[in-house]
Amino acid sequence: QVQLVQSGAEVKKPGSSVKVACKASGGTFRTHTINWVRQAPGQGLEWMGRIIPFFDTTNYAQNFQGRVIITADESTSTAYMELSSLRSDDTAVYYCAIENGANAFDTWGQGTMVTVSS
């Protein structure tokens, strides 16, 4: 059973970038599709994008095109989400999640709080 452990909370200035890590343990990392989902305080879930390490392919949500880069390092079984040009409304909990064969997210990381404040 794969488990996902994410990096710790971040506080960033507007205009800067943040890179959140998601390390997988157990299972075969490269065969999983890793998604990133965020949740602003008191709001719903918002899909950001995903990566398929086996094919080294990515898909990004239109709202984040040009601002987000998702990568994966197979040697450390770690996926990364980098969001640039941060704004105050990027303040949210960022989750990574593994997609199963039915395109449902059956394993989630614990979440990483990113606060954007001057």
Next chain:
Amino acid sequence: SYVLAQPPSVSVAPGKTARITCGGTNIGSTGVHWYQQKPGQAPVLVIYFDTVRPSGIPERFSGSNSGSTATLSISRVEAGDEADYYCQVFDRTSDHQLVIFGGGTTLTVL
């Protein structure tokens, strides 16, 4: 882009059945997934592909999907079922919005 509509809130008495809907154009032709999220916790998958319960999810949780509405049903509701619930679909026709979530429904156990 495709939109999933959920009621903001649903209330139910303990022991009764809660039904949470997720509306979308012709949603019955695609698989719908449901997540439970309790305060301060990551979401948990409770139903996928309309009706399938992951291992460890009680039989009290069930799903259906037809026409323009998918439904998550929770029978014999308990206080511990109080949470936010989200529906989700995978839109293969889109290049830029593959994954769509509903706005979420807060289930209150009276």
